[in-house]
Amino acid sequence: MIVYGSSLNMAGVAVSLKADSNLEAMWIDPHSPNCRQYLYEHNPAAIVYDLSDPPPDVDIQLLREQPGVMLIGVDPDSDEMLVFSSRSQQALSMSDLVSTIRQLSARTLQQLNGQNAGTGKGVET
Numbered sequence: 001m002i003v004y005g006s007s008l009n010m011a012g013v014a015v016s017l018k019a020d021s022n023l024e025a026m027w028i029d030p031h032s033p034n035c036r037q038y039l040y041e042h043n044p045a046a047i048v049y050d051l052s053d054p055p056p057d058v059d060i061q062l063l064r065e066q067p068g069v070m071l072i073g074v075d076p077d078s079d080e081m082l083v084f085s086s087r088s089q090q091a092l093s094m095s096d097l098v099s100t101i102r103q104l105s106a107r108t109l110q111q112l113n114g115q116n117a118g119t120g121k122g123v124e125t
Contacts, residue, residue, distance in 0.1 A: 051075040
């Protein structure tokens with residue numbers, strides 16, 4: 001796991017992750033000249049960054065070469081976490097694409113309805 005950023009928030013995240021004996025976390029400064037090369041060479045399972053900073057300098061090629069890498073943006077001020085996954089699926093036809101969109105949309109609606117359970121703010125499908 002790579003903690004990407006130079007903010008105090010990311011320093012705290014790095015320390016917390018390093019304290020977990022089940023994780024191997026490395027903290028890198030995005031301003032270092034070899035930052036991009038470091039991301040490619042270390043094949044991280046996840047790259048954690050501060051949502052208030054620009055996202056890591058990763059591109060589609062890295063995500064294709066290292067499937068499964070998650071980009072996790074965290075915002076300690078709002079307790080928000082945004083997760084992007086590089087998991088890929090085959091899309092051999094337009095119906096494959098439409099099916100994937102429907103599955104993801106249904107999952108999102110289920111999550112929204114679960115979050116709004118008992119509030120009268122359910123989302124209709």
